[in-house]
Amino acid sequence: MIIAKVGRSEAGRRAAASHSGALAHSGAVDDAVFRHYGILRGEDLDHMLDMAAAFAFCKLPRGNRVAVITGSGGSAVWMSDLLAAHGLELPILEEDLQQRLMALLPSYASAQNPVDGTAQAIHEVGYAKLVEIVRESRRIDTILLIGSLANEATATQRADELAAVTGDTEQPIILSTYTTATPGAMAAFAEAGIPCYTSMPSCARAIRALVDYARFQERRRARQPAGETPPGLRQEVGRALAAAGPVLTEADAKALLTCYGVPRPPEAVARSAAEAVAAAAGMRGAVALKVQSPDITHKTEAGAVALGLSGDGAVREAYQRVIASAERAHPGAVIDGVLVQPMARPGHEMILGVTRDATFGPMLMVGLGGIHVEVLADVAFAPVPIGPAEALSLLGELKGAALLDGVRGAARADRPALAELMATLSRFAADHADLIEEIDLNPVIVHPQGAGLTVVDALIVKRKP
Structure with missing residues (x-):
């Protein structure tokens, strides 16, 4: 599913207020919900059509590694920069594959990746023979061709050659042209099962969309049930929460969270x-x-x-x-x-919380704690409830996630303990969604691997009647 969601900026939300204002609010929450359900967000109409074309023709890639095959060195450099900017990798091909490619290419060509066959070699050899070699690489998930579609007859010949290899090629194959493309040339490649893009940035965004959706499918297959709270415990905590005042202090909040298994010092x-x-x-x-x-x-x-x-x-x-x-x-x-x-013992400072979105309800938030939250705004959201596996995946969305793996000699943080706490907090919020406006656990000190964590402070704010 591809969706256009406007109102990401403050100005956009003001404009939307005169039309469908109820649908325009925080972009971060929208993106979190879309990520959770595998929905792709279109930045504009062209972006949406470009993604739709990729999904109409392409298999899902195994990962984010791209091989570029081109006859234009300048275009290869330009496209490589664009792919890297979209979080896509261009790994060097295996040595034996490089040797086989060079047997087809002039000595001044390059077979590492990008595979710059030069215009002469592409004219003489075509793309299909090069694709047949590159597709054997276990380092490549998508094959991107860059070429000219200005000459319809030549383009049709190249498309016919590729049609013979597209069907049994594991990786999706995409083409980006740096020239004006005739409708007939694009139709020929479409017949061969290869989408064509006349804009390099659009091509990079389309590949990114394929990668993101493939990763969603992996998460979906690995997703575990969030777990269920025993009915008696849920009712007991619900009664205590209902009887409490509008704001629960740290001691009172922890008393209820502990019933769900949140560790308390x-x-x-x-x-x-x-x-x-x-x-x-x-x-x-x-x-x-x-x-x-x-x-x-x-x-x-x-x-x-x-x-x-x-x-x-x-x-x-x-x-x-x-x-x-x-x-x-x-x-x-x-x-x-x-x-x-x-x-608390030393460790990585994190923040966990729950905030209520007017449209989607309670949202779990995780981020780097303390000053990092205010300065870097490095946080990630997910609708509740989620399980530990999805919590681990959500941690990977943080820009500073690598800090949890230990840098400059620091110990690796206990990610499983943090993921378990995230799952537990999300279940608590889901169970009592009608009563909770906000939950704030800040900071949570995550100790080295195997040593657990410490919830240093806690706050619960109830919904107003």
Whole structure:
């Protein structure tokens, strides 16, 4: 399915308001829903037609690796840049295949990839013999031909030659022309099962669409059920959530999330300095103190957080300080106490959350936590619920996903633990979609592989009646 979804920009949403305003909203959410269901988004009418042509003629590629066969070196360079810009790879062909290609090409040709056969060789040898060799590569998923369709007779001859190899070639074959194409020439290639593009950028976008849809099909086949919550547990948590106020503090939010299996560090709510000291004494290492108030959702800005505390005196003083700061920043706020919890072990800071979209309902969000969320806006969305396998795939959508694999000597993060938490949170949101407006777990510290994670902070905001 190919869809045109307008209203991606603020100006576009204003314009849409006078027509079908209800359909125009956040592009990130639209893209997440489209990705989840394998829907392709057209940027314009030409883009939609270009993608449709590719799907009408082409098999789905195994991956994103493209071989370019051309008689024009300049066009090969130009197209290579465009393919790379669309996230497509041009791997070097196997040595034995290069040798077989060079046996057909002049000594000054190139057979690595792009295969630049030169205009002379293409005229004498044609494309079909070169395709027969290149298609044997296990490194290539799509074969892209670049040539001229200005001479209809020559183009028809090349198309007839290719028709004999297209059917039993595993990879899709596509042609991009750098000249004006006659209708007869394009029809000849269409008869051979090869779509033709008169625009190099359009050709690159069409290949990208084939790759994206093939990957969706892989995800769909690997998709596992999101899991079901026992009815009794779902009802119990639903009743508690319904009875709660409009905003659930970290302690209250974690109490409900823990029922679903979300890991919770040892922590306690203290309502006096003495209780805080006693709670801290039962925990190993330094502790953090955080004011708990449904009226104070941004505790750090209110000065209502104290970190890295050791010793009775430090805990007692910090308790009094964070209470005073909270009361000063938010006079009249209801304060339930102070949460005492151990300082989390080092790891990768992530953010997990749920936000409600007016059209699609609850959406799971994952991103690099802390300052990365605000500065880089490196987040990915998915409709709820999702399973762990799909959660792992969603992590791959982050621009900074490689950070989780360990860079500059850092340990690999426990991706399976993070994926499990994402799946659990999405199931919680789906189970109670009628009650939840937002959920915020930030930060979530993901520890090295096998060491799990720590949910450092949590917040639930309920839907307004």
